[in-house]
Amino acid sequence: MVFSRTYILINVYNKMAVLNKIRQRSLFLILIIALALFSFVLSDLFKNSSAFGNSQDTVATINGEDINREDFMNKVELAQRQMGPNGTSTQAMNRVWDLELRKLIMNTQFEELGLTVEKDQMRDLLKNNFSSFPEFSNEAGVFDENKLNEFIANLKETAPNPVLLGGRAQINYNDWVDNEQSIAIGAQEQAYYNMIKAGVTSTLGEAKVEYILENETVDLKFVQVPFTSISDSIVTVTKSDISDYIKKNEKKFKTEATRDISFVEFKEVASEEDEEAVKNSVLALLNNKVEYNEASKLTDTVIGFRETTNVEEFINTYSDIKYNDNFVAKNTLPATVQDSIFNLSVGQYYGPYKDNEMYKITKVVAEKTIPDSVKVRHILIPFAGAQSAQPDVTKTEEQAKKTADSVLAVVKANKSKFPELVTALSSDQGSVEKGGEYDYHPYNTMVPEFNDFEFEGKTGDMGVVKTAFGFHVIEILGQKEKSRILKLATLAQKIEPSEKTIDQVFNAASKFEIAIKDKDFQEVAKANNYEVKPVNGIKELEENVPGLGSQRAIVRWAFEDGTDVGDFKRFSIPSGGYVIAQVTAAGKKGLMSVEAASPIAKPEIIKEKKAKMIREKIAGKSMDDIAKSQNVAIQNASGVTMKNPTLSGAGLEPMVVGTAFGMKVGQKSKLIDGKNGIYMVEVTNKNEAPKLDNYQAVANRLSAARVNAAQGKVYNALKETADIEDNRAKFY
Numbered sequence: 001m002v003f004s005r006t007y008i009l010i011n012v013y014n015k016m017a018v019l020n021k022i023r024q025r026s027l028f029l030i031l032i033i034a035l036a037l038f039s040f041v042l043s044d045l046f047k048n049s050s051a052f053g054n055s056q057d058t059v060a061t062i063n064g065e066d067i068n069r070e071d072f073m074n075k076v077e078l079a080q081r082q083m084g085p086n087g088t089s090t091q092a093m094n095r096v097w098d099l100e101l102r103k104l105i106m107n108t109q110f111e112e113l114g115l116t117v118e119k120d121q122m123r124d125l126l127k128n129n130f131s132s133f134p135e136f137s138n139e140a141g142v143f144d145e146n147k148l149n150e151f152i153a154n155l156k157e158t159a160p161n162p163v164l165l166g167g168r169a170q171i172n173y174n175d176w177v178d179n180e181q182s183i184a185i186g187a188q189e190q191a192y193y194n195m196i197k198a199g200v201t202s203t204l205g206e207a208k209v210e211y212i213l214e215n216e217t218v219d220l221k222f223v224q225v226p227f228t229s230i231s232d233s234i235v236t237v238t239k240s241d242i243s244d245y246i247k248k249n250e251k252k253f254k255t256e257a258t259r260d261i262s263f264v265e266f267k268e269v270a271s272e273e274d275e276e277a278v279k280n281s282v283l284a285l286l287n288n289k290v291e292y293n294e295a296s297k298l299t300d301t302v303i304g305f306r307e308t309t310n311v312e313e314f315i316n317t318y319s320d321i322k323y324n325d326n327f328v329a330k331n332t333l334p335a336t337v338q339d340s341i342f343n344l345s346v347g348q349y350y351g352p353y354k355d356n357e358m359y360k361i362t363k364v365v366a367e368k369t370i371p372d373s374v375k376v377r378h379i380l381i382p383f384a385g386a387q388s389a390q391p392d393v394t395k396t397e398e399q400a401k402k403t404a405d406s407v408l409a410v411v412k413a414n415k416s417k418f419p420e421l422v423t424a425l426s427s428d429q430g431s432v433e434k435g436g437e438y439d440y441h442p443y444n445t446m447v448p449e450f451n452d453f454e455f456e457g458k459t460g461d462m463g464v465v466k467t468a469f470g471f472h473v474i475e476i477l478g479q480k481e482k483s484r485i486l487k488l489a490t491l492a493q494k495i496e497p498s499e500k501t502i503d504q505v506f507n508a509a510s511k512f513e514i515a516i517k518d519k520d521f522q523e524v525a526k527a528n529n530y531e532v533k534p535v536n537g538i539k540e541l542e543e544n545v546p547g548l549g550s551q552r553a554i555v556r557w558a559f560e561d562g563t564d565v566g567d568f569k570r571f572s573i574p575s576g577g578y579v580i581a582q583v584t585a586a587g588k589k590g591l592m593s594v595e596a597a598s599p600i601a602k603p604e605i606i607k608e609k610k611a612k613m614i615r616e617k618i619a620g621k622s623m624d625d626i627a628k629s630q631n632v633a634i635q636n637a638s639g640v641t642m643k644n645p646t647l648s649g650a651g652l653e654p655m656v657v658g659t660a661f662g663m664k665v666g667q668k669s670k671l672i673d674g675k676n677g678i679y680m681v682e683v684t685n686k687n688e689a690p691k692l693d694n695y696q697a698v699a700n701r702l703s704a705a706r707v708n709a710a711q712g713k714v715y716n717a718l719k720e721t722a723d724i725e726d727n728r729a730k731f732y
Contacts, residue, residue: 062104090543207699215689226677259558260585268576366487371479377436382470404471
């Protein structure tokens, strides 16, 4: 394309004009850009909060010390692995939290006191903890510090790869460092608490007071007008009364942030149609069936459960429960089918029957008669690598077998040697003190090899049996009367909801969720006959939702910044199905609301009002007049102590008993507000505690009790006064 000279000049002129305008407003543009950048940075700071000390990488701050998120999460992951499949992430988190909290709280004390573990002391501690480990012992079996140093140096060199310690545990250098820190902290704690305990004593004066409280008694007669004499229904308690009570008793009503929710559960549960389909499926496997084989283009006969000769393969192919080749006693079977199954002969079957959310058919494979229970004694000779073998076990399997055979020869020749050899050789500490004996026990109590020997042999038999624990020298001491046991093959299939049922549950949950967008949660549930389950007072770090079990996701959602009262959300539940939950109330951290405090405060307020009403009725009356006018009896109590301020027929009444101890014999009290009613008492006798020549024994007892309680009380006090900023709810 060709441009004219005039067009080009005009275009250049226009661009220069624009540039000139930009130069004139350059300061304004710079300010705009600067403000935009500042706004971007500021919003990022607020988002991350790290510039203001509330970092996203900080799980908590305890006494000014941060707990790093990554380090904390790694420890939680390790704790969860140690807890196994039954432990939840929240349980693991709480375990790690308790340990970290304790460590940092105690570290504050150690730093203030200058309490440290020096190098020499650390070596002694490591020696005490690892002296029994073969890795750190020399040829003479004595702990060798050089071997410990070599081990640590090797760990450091091979890090992060783990090595074997004690023949069992895999450990790397970081694990070792953590372990050393734990040992050091344990030593510091012990030193700290020992210093505190050394100062916890009781004086002889305190001991004398304690002795008097325990042994001085009073006899008295009293009249009680119980609070139950006035019906709760005639006592009016207003919101204002509860509010005033909360203000007077603030400590009792302090609370964390809470949420109330309501939820409707849509369970994926097998319908009657689904159950019938599972039952028919099990029945279909009973008989032979003809199937077309696509590969051979021929029909094959598939042998059914009734006629199969390979029961184990059939069960493991078609059943949801794998084949068990063990014999079983009658009482191990479900009570509803015990008789039906044990009346069968070999080859016969029973079922289908419903048990433990399954449909089953059980077939008798074999039978035999064995003792009901057996009494034995044994000597266990372990070998290196055997289950539960201690680190100091060095015998090889061959050496252990040779020892066991020698022991058998000795005890066969002289049975009286058995207890002596148990004490000298057996590693089964559970039976050593009983001479190796296990009293009468039923079939399948012991490991299989041990069990087979004792139940298939006869009284007096002796032999050597190898198990995972080592070689057992066994003698059968007695067998009780015999009974029939069976080997069973059980074909079982789980009763589970079908795809059709699962789809129906999903559709029902979806319709409910759509309906409550425009209508009231409770009304929609009621219209559809759905049960609404309320859960009140959930706290931010809780995991379990009553009625649902572990549902951390629901709790987290209820406390999220964007979740308001009235909001709802659908959640999947592990057992199958859905929950649609709605937040119905949100309680702030601080004092309980009147509604939340009412169940606690109302009974106490009622009691106070009843006390006032009773006092007004009986003011100025004598004990006899009170008894007559209120239709109550004058009662007697003997041998009452300050240490156990209980009145027979009235219950625990410390205020009443304390008043009585401050009175003279024959003196009558004014009206006393007790725990269970209004009282008037008269002291009829006082028995002073016999004086002791020396109260040191009482002082020693008091000191021991205080020392035992000191550690727990000190730590709780330190935790109460610690400066703790807990951000765990943001991460879990």
